[in-house]
Amino acid sequence: MTLATYIGDLLYRYECVIVPNFGGFVSNEISAKVNHYTHTFYAPSKQLTFNVNLQNNDGLLANYIASSKNISFLKALEYIYKEVEAWKNTLKDETLSIENIGTFTVNANGNYIFEPDNTINYLTSSFGLNSYNSPAIKRIEYKQKVKQLETVALVLPTKESNRKTPAFIKYAASAAILFALGTLGWKEYQKIEYNNLIVEAEQQQQQVEKTIQEATFVIANPLPAITLNVTKQTYNYHIVAGAFRDPINAEKKLNELVKKGYNAKILGVNKWNLTEVSYMSTNSKNDAINTLNKIKRTISKDAWLLVKEL
Structure with a gap:
């Protein structure tokens, strides 16, 4: 396993992984997003950044390497320093590519320029969630088609349509009107009943509040108050x-x-x-x-x- 592999393992668990004598990789959780131009949806993820000022050894990376390789802590540090020295030598002449982490270049001022690798999502809660494309809904085209159908299906009056309407159609129309009026009446009745229930519930609630306000609670032998001061000593x-x-x-x-x-x-x-x-x-x-x-x-x-x- 390379040093990049150990760093990647820790980025799944921690928000900051410091590489001694090189810098720190910091991850910030970002929410799901959508690209409105390509109609691509992206799951929540961790966005990697690099801070060259984080170079002090916090023991996290070295301890993980020591446990994984079954070596001492000092040998793990030697392994890290050796890899970092190789990285710095590469950056003198060309671009440094760290697997599944990103690439480094050096600008004219001698500062590191970090470009993260966006193909790896270090947010464990988004495991298995890949980006996907969803075609845009073409509502305007559907409306245009409907208008075209309406234009084509325009009905013109004819001699046959001007004939007398059959009697059964008149009866059906009358029945529909009566049914609509009955439905409206039933809805109005339900509305009145509902309002009556609300008023009754409010009156009962006011009566309960009045009873509680007038009640008197007496405790014959109250217990004395106890104050506990508990301090926990912590160390760093x-x-x-x-x-x-x-x-x-x-x-x-x-x-x-x-x-x-x-x-x-x-x-x-x-x-x-x-x-x-x-x-x-x-x-x-x-x-x-x-x-x-x-x-x-x-x-x-x-x-x-x-x-x-x-």
Whole structure:
């Protein structure tokens, strides 16, 4: 698998994927749209943009590569830096094409110009929804045809049509008129009944409101009010000791770190159903980096920093 494949996998799950020392791919969800010129309908999707200022490693891409390739976090970072260096060398002379992501060029000012690949829809809720064409409805042509038929089918009076109308037709017309009058009378009767029901319902509602307003509710021994102040301590930086598929192994690792004097805890289950255990958590970035470097030198080189509010 190439680096582009790992980036594409993460874009299905996250709105931002940062490639260290290169930039960040940011996705924005856009609603369904229609092209009124081609009569093409497009499903909701994610629109990719590129931000060259997002270069700091947040650990997301490296951690995913390390888990997928079953290598350490540092080796995953080396793999990323090697691929990025190859990308930059390509951009010196030609256009860089990243599979299913887009293409990069460099303008006269040395800035990256990104053109996203619109053939891939990274919005999982639109999976299986493809664009389609719907021919325009030609209502004007249908009206013109009707007018033409009316012109052709024009009926002119003849001697036969001027003859006396048969009696059964007169009776049928009279019956139709009486039926129409009866229908109108029945509708008026229903309308009056409906209005009477509305008035009666409003009167009942007013009576209920009046009864509630006049009622008095007394509680002999009211309970005292209780105020609970619960604060939850959250941390943004976590030094991860390991991620385990079996929760029992995560508990063993936690007990081991606690016995060694670390303020260890279980961070929870990540997106790969692995239970993460940390050496410690803090809100100080400097403390987290210093502690991480110390742990890598003395205890484990596989420890890594998770930046997430937990």
